[in-house]
Amino acid sequence: MNNLLEFYGTECPYCVTMHELVERLEKEEGIKIESLEVWHNEENEKRLLEIDKDLCGGVPFFYNTKTKKFICGNTNYETLKKWAKGEPFIQEE
Secondary structure, eight states, X not given: OOSEEEEEOTTOHHHHHHHHHHHHHHHHHOOOOEEEEOSSOXXXXXXXXXXXXXXXXXXXXXXXXXXXXXXXXXXOHHHHHXXXXXXXXXXXX
């Protein structure tokens, strides 16, 4: 199982923007992020609620199961890359 998780909603405009950054990260860095749609998939929604525990309360939500670090909402490419690599980061839009 992948340790990098992206929770998103299909119709969420912020999620669409962040998914473009995920695709770029996967292409440029060879990092794989597991994408889980939660608005139309009850199993994925349940997994989100188990992990989120009031950290974000919505999507997009990124969670690293190894470092326990997370990103709520939108951020920039460099922050997403640091999160994925397990490096220290400050979440910025």
